[in-house]
Amino acid sequence: FQSFVDSGSRYFSASWGGIQWEKQVRNSAQIHRSGGMSVLVTGAAGFVGTHVSLALKKRGDGVVGLDNFNNYYDPSLKKARKSLLNSHGILVVEGDLNDAKLLAKLFDVVAFTHVMHLAAQAGVRYAMENPNSYVHSNIAGLVTLLEICKSANPQPAVVWASSSSVYGLNEKVPFSEADRTDQPASLYAATKKAGEEITHTYNHIYGLSITGLRFFTVYGPWGRPDMAYFSFTRNILQGKPITIYRGKNRVDLARDFTYIDDIVKGCLGSLDTSGKSTGSGGKKKGNAPYRIFNLGNTSPVKVPELVNILERHLKVKAKRNIVDMPGNGDVPFTHANISLAQREFGYKPTTDLQTGLKKFVRWYLSYYGYNNRKGLQ
Ligand SMILES: NC(=O)c1ccc[n+]([C@@H]2O[C@H](COP(=O)([O-])OP(=O)(O)OC[C@H]3O[C@@H](n4cnc5c(N)ncnc54)[C@H](O)[C@@H]3O)[C@@H](O)[C@H]2O)c1
Numbered sequence: 001f002q003s004f005v006d007s008g009s010r011y012f013s014a015s016w017g018g019i020q021w022e023k024q025v026r027n028s029a030q031i032h033r034s035g036g037m038s039v040l041v042t043g044a045a046g047f048v049g050t051h052v053s054l055a056l057k058k059r060g061d062g063v064v065g066l067d068n069f070n071n072y073y074d075p076s077l078k079k080a081r082k083s084l085l086n087s088h089g090i091l092v093v094e095g096d097l098n099d100a101k102l103l104a105k106l107f108d109v110v111a112f113t114h115v116m117h118l119a120a121q122a123g124v125r126y127a128m129e130n131p132n133s134y135v136h137s138n139i140a141g142l143v144t145l146l147e148i149c150k151s152a153n154p155q156p157a158v159v160w161a162s163s164s165s166v167y168g169l170n171e172k173v174p175f176s177e178a179d180r181t182d183q184p185a186s187l188y189a190a191t192k193k194a195g196e197e198i199t200h201t202y203n204h205i206y207g208l209s210i211t212g213l214r215f216f217t218v219y220g221p222w223g224r225p226d227m228a229y230f231s232f233t234r235n236i237l238q239g240k241p242i243t244i245y246r247g248k249n250r251v252d253l254a255r256d257f258t259y260i261d262d263i264v265k266g267c268l269g270s271l272d273t274s275g276k277s278t279g280s281g282g283k284k285k286g287n288a289p290y291r292i293f294n295l296g297n298t299s300p301v302k303v304p305e306l307v308n309i310l311e312r313h314l315k316v317k318a319k320r321n322i323v324d325m326p327g328n329g330d331v332p333f334t335h336a337n338i339s340l341a342q343r344e345f346g347y348k349p350t351t352d353l354q355t356g357l358k359k360f361v362r363w364y365l366s367y368y369g370y371n372n373r374k375g376l377q
């Protein structure tokens with residue numbers, strides 16, 4: 001097959017199909033532990049997708065990845081993550097969520113027990129530049145995927161990434177799952193909130209087991225170059241200034257930065273407790289779980305403090321340019337109440353920002369070849 005799909009910002013082609021391809025898909029989905037699961041991981045070449053795929057494979061679950069390798073940020077980093085996954089026996093199929101034929105084919109080849117849906121247009125501020133990419137991946141792509149899941153026989157359980165940004169202008173802290181989420185501050189947040197409601201209808205009408213995870217600003221090795229901790233590191237090392245946003249009345253912005261390994265544990269815990277979908281072939285036969293969990297660190301840190309920590313690890317002073325928050329969709333602070341996830345599957349983050357950034361910096365220096373330069377070890 002040759003499929004041509006609109007990935008939001010460009011057209012590209014991806015080859016799939018054929019006996020050889022099907023064999024590769026089946027091999028990758030093979031389960032190597034009793035009671036294991038076969039998981040379709042969307043966004044597998046992304047930051048979180050790579051880590052979750054590796055963790056699933058490591059414990060003996062079958063994993064097939066899907067990613068469109070779009071150019072929102074450097075696709076060569078996505079290709080490098082794909083190579084890492086390949087070296088662990090994980091196939092990443094190149095294709096778009098909106099390619100219903102490809103998705104149907106994947107479900108023909110493998111009876112996936114679970115879908116870990118992480119593919120999305122991420123990033124809060126980019127929504128002002130390219131709003132349609134959010135509609136394409138986070139709304140249209142989500143519906144295409146759910147349509148396939150609903151009709152699959154057996155139906156998989158779906159665990160997917162929502163976002164802490166759904167709390168929007170909510171001022172009650174810490175953020176709890178029962179709090180208001182009807183005042184989004186960005187189109188990104190609005191599409192994630194829409195995702196929570198769209199998935200609810202598929203749970204209600206078709207009996208799909210749904211778990212939405214509200215991740216709080218995730219960071220770590222193999223991370224996303226568009227995020228502050230990553231772009232600050234790049235600029236500090238290159239001697240370029242960094243821009244630090246400041247809130248109303250000169251109040252520092254703060255985030256509940258959460259280390260990737262803690263997020264991975266939360267994803268696996270969610271998959272393990274997701275229960276079963278109850279429908280088959282598009283018909284509901286009983287009620288299935290619909291759950292939403294915060295996955296944060298419960299320990300917010302101000303952005304200037306994030307920069308202090310990076311300076312210490314990099315042993316380089318940042319050139320700080322402090323400006324008022326430009327009304328670009330950012331919220332002033334985030335802070336997760338994680339008691340629900342703690343109760344349901346023992347979620348307990350263990351990595352503080354200092355420790356997590358050390359691991360990130362070590363990876364960054366090695367990946368970008370800084371290790372042989374003086375003063376950076
Ligand atoms: N990293 C965070 O801080 C954070 C916080 C909250 C929520 N999230 C959510 O978690 C998920 C993973 O985020 P991430 O940080 O790994 O982002 P990421 O951009 O690194 O990963 C997403 C991957 O999805 C792929 N993708 C995008 N649109 C696609 C489409 N239409 N079809 C197929 N593939 C597509 C991209 O190529 C990318 O590799 C996303 O849903 C994101 O919105 C992330």
Ligand SMILES: O=C(O)[C@H]1O[C@H](OP(=O)(O)OP(=O)(O)OC[C@H]2O[C@@H](n3ccc(=O)[nH]c3=O)[C@H](O)[C@@H]2O)[C@H](O)[C@@H](O)[C@@H]1O
Pocket residue numbers: 122123124162163164165166215216217218226227228229243244245246253254255303330
């Ligand atoms: O938790 C979430 O739901 C969101 O977390 C991050 O969004 P954000 O918290 O904005 O993460 P960064 O882009 O890394 O920004 C972190 C902080 O640094 C600030 N910042 C960012 C960029 C910059 O140049 N300067 C700056 O001060 C931001 O205002 C924010 O307070 C991810 O980018 C989103 O995809 C995700 O959905």
